[in-house]
Amino acid sequence: MRLFGTDAELLEEAGCDVARITELERSLVAGLIECPRADIHVHVGRDRDGHELDVDGLLADMDAWGIRRTVIFAPNDPGPDGDFADANATVRRAAEVAPARLIDFCRVDPEISALSVMEEAMRHGARGLKLHPIAQGRPPESAASIACVRRATEFGWPVIMHAGFGARSLADPFLGVLNAVPEARLILAHGARGDARAVSDALADHPGVWFDTSLATLSDLVILPRERLIFGTDRPYGDHATALQLVDHAARLAKWSEADVRRVLVGNFDDILGA
Numbered sequence: 001m002r003l004f005g006t007d008a009e010l011l012e013e014a015g016c017d018v019a020r021i022t023e024l025e026r027s028l029v030a031g032l033i034e035c036p037r038a039d040i041h042v043h044v045g046r047d048r049d050g051h052e053l054d055v056d057g058l059l060a061d062m063d064a065w066g067i068r069r070t071v072i073f074a075p076n077d078p079g080p081d082g083d084f085a086d087a088n089a090t091v092r093r094a095a096e097v098a099p100a101r102l103i104d105f106c107r108v109d110p111e112i113s114a115l116s117v118m119e120e121a122m123r124h125g126a127r128g129l130k131l132h133p134i135a136q137g138r139p140p141e142s143a144a145s146i147a148c149v150r151r152a153t154e155f156g157w158p159v160i161m162h163a164g165f166g167a168r169s170l171a172d173p174f175l176g177v178l179n180a181v182p183e184a185r186l187i188l189a190h191g192a193r194g195d196a197r198a199v200s201d202a203l204a205d206h207p208g209v210w211f212d213t214s215l216a217t218l219s220d221l222v223i224l225p226r227e228r229l230i231f232g233t234d235r236p237y238g239d240h241a242t243a244l245q246l247v248d249h250a251a252r253l254a255k256w257s258e259a260d261v262r263r264v265l266v267g268n269f270d271d272i273l274g275a
């Protein structure tokens, strides 16, 4: 039996009642309004730390949780040359399995052949860029990272950047990126966890900034502007049930309208990537 969003075999080995967990997961999101859903943040492939998701597992999860479209990119698997060549190829092949539902973003290390990797990804139909300043050790405001954001913007690509879990101030670095590339479209992952209020204040006037909800905190989601929020799960590190429940809780606490919830679950995604 497949448990949505979790490794059922591991749970069974641990003696858990998988059917019961599935039932409980369902109950977590029973109150969320019915509307199409899209997920801006999923990794396909195998992370060096062992986390793994393949395209069949992803599509099964999407069907189970009513996710219409998903943005996919590589986990932290830069490969022997550090250029994410194999990891990006895995993501590209996954997107080809269901091109109407899966949108592939290219992942790079800004210091390792990044611009040529992006050129190749562009030729193969990639639609955006993923940067992880912490995992790759390249600060967002570094010259190499800014060069990647600039090229992505020239391609018309949005850029999703890890933001949070790094215990450092985020507002000034991201402001530096936007000052260097004012027309960039940045999606800050995890609701800029750890520095959300400062980031939101600093970037309030910039029209090209969004926050994904994956692994964010509830207290951040209720203060971040809902017109800038985009649903994300961060599979396989996160799971669908708690990601959707987080949005439901934020909607209730901050008294979002039904239109607000739709905007977070699908509308802002469609605005950035096309309906």
Ligand SMILES: [Zn+2]
Pocket: 041, 043, 234
């Ligand atoms: Zn992630």
